[in-house]
Amino acid sequence: MRHWQDETDREYGLPTPVKPAGFRDWQRPPALLFLDLNHWILLARAKSGRGDPPYVELLTVLGEALADGRVKVVLTGALYREVSKIAHPRQRNDLAALMQELSGPSYLPGPVDVLRAEIVAALDVTTGSSGTQFEPTDIVGGSALNIVGAVGGLRITDADGEDVTNEFVAVPSQAAALAAAEREAERMFLAGPADHEVEALRANGYRPEVPRQMVRDNAEFEAAWSERLAPFRSQGRIRDFLIFRHLQLELIAVLLSELSVRGLTIEAIAGSPETIRRFVMSMPSSAVTVSMLAHYHHDPQKRWSENDIYDIGSLALAVPFCDVVFTDAAARNALRLRHIDEWLGTVIPRGVADLIKVLEELPMTPSTG
Numbered sequence: 001m002r003h004w005q006d007e008t009d010r011e012y013g014l015p016t017p018v019k020p021a022g023f024r025d026w027q028r029p030p031a032l033l034f035l036d037l038n039h040w041i042l043l044a045r046a047k048s049g050r051g052d053p054p055y056v057e058l059l060t061v062l063g064e065a066l067a068d069g070r071v072k073v074v075l076t077g078a079l080y081r082e083v084s085k086i087a088h089p090r091q092r093n094d095l096a097a098l099m100q101e102l103s104g105p106s107y108l109p110g111p112v113d114v115l116r117a118e119i120v121a122a123l124d125v126t127t128g129s130s131g132t133q134f135e136p137t138d139i140v141g142g143s144a145l146n147i148v149g150a151v152g153g154l155r156i157t158d159a160d161g162e163d164v165t166n167e168f169v170a171v172p173s174q175a176a177a178l179a180a181a182e183r184e185a186e187r188m189f190l191a192g193p194a195d196h197e198v199e200a201l202r203a204n205g206y207r208p209e210v211p212r213q214m215v216r217d218n219a220e221f222e223a224a225w226s227e228r229l230a231p232f233r234s235q236g237r238i239r240d241f242l243i244f245r246h247l248q249l250e251l252i253a254v255l256l257s258e259l260s261v262r263g264l265t266i267e268a269i270a271g272s273p274e275t276i277r278r279f280v281m282s283m284p285s286s287a288v289t290v291s292m293l294a295h296y297h298h299d300p301q302k303r304w305s306e307n308d309i310y311d312i313g314s315l316a317l318a319v320p321f322c323d324v325v326f327t328d329a330a331a332r333n334a335l336r337l338r339h340i341d342e343w344l345g346t347v348i349p350r351g352v353a354d355l356i357k358v359l360e361e362l363p364m365t366p367s368t369g
Helices: 037-047 053-067 077-084 089-103 111-127 144-148 165-169 172-191 195-203 209-228 230-234 238-261 273-281 284-297 306-321 329-337 340-344 352-361
Strands: 031-035 071-074 324-326
Touching: 031 037, 031 306, 037 053, 037 077, 037 089, 053 071, 053 089, 053 352, 071 089, 077 089, 077 172, 077 209, 077 306, 089 172, 111 238, 111 273, 111 284, 111 306, 165 172, 209 284, 209 306, 230 238, 238 273, 238 284, 273 284, 284 306, 284 329, 284 340, 306 324, 306 329, 306 340, 324 352, 329 340
Parallel strands: 031 071, 031 324
Antiparallel strands: none
């Protein structure tokens, strides 16, 4: 038995993961693939003719895998926010165009929806009770609005405000025009405003610095905790502490609301430290978050950055939902040393050559012709 398979191991043990309530199973093939921002930047350079040879090859192989129906590339809300903070409009536009070309665009659900769905599923398993029921939802959405729980897509209304989209798209040329407009809207959303548009947008409340400051604050928050975690570090109990912190800071409001729906109290999952650990770590997105934080906090010299926060935000969704995740070396080490890849069955390639091999070996979507 590997130590992560031993639930009594306080630092590495992982219980059986729950499936978030309400999300439809993704029908494979195609496999779902997530790429970290640094790889998108290098692919964009390859697209422009200035890229390193490995990324030029990856771009070709990825295009073939997409055409064969072997893979579907997905984005996350945290990745969108990373793109939005790039200062140079041309680089944002190049990235947005490539992301749209390779992903559709396609987005995973947002963290709030996933957290709620995982809490419901974990309570179902832990307490045997029944609570909130969800309408079935697809894991992958075709709009950036999917990250905030909305469907997206443009609608056509008449002079009286009535929705006439169905009638409009019944004409093939109009349907094509609407589809093109939706693609452009999604590209613009991902690329963000041009410099000359910012002043007018600010007059209407545009404040991109607010979410960016929140990310900086989160990095500073983790850095400030490093010294306070010294006693837990010496006792090998960092993960236990972070589990309780995660419960208090991230889960408690939704958890108490859902417990109330079921007529239960917090004692239903908090009978002992072991039951709390099992409950929190059974939820895949929470387990990824806690495990990465625990790995990073084991190093008292760790220098926290905004990139760490963006990575954790994206990977908390990508690793549970995707088949293949291509991230940076630090994040990969955190996930693999905590055995999250084995636990969830997610392939996390070491380098470009490994990813190319994985893509080439994926099964094709059966032809329906």
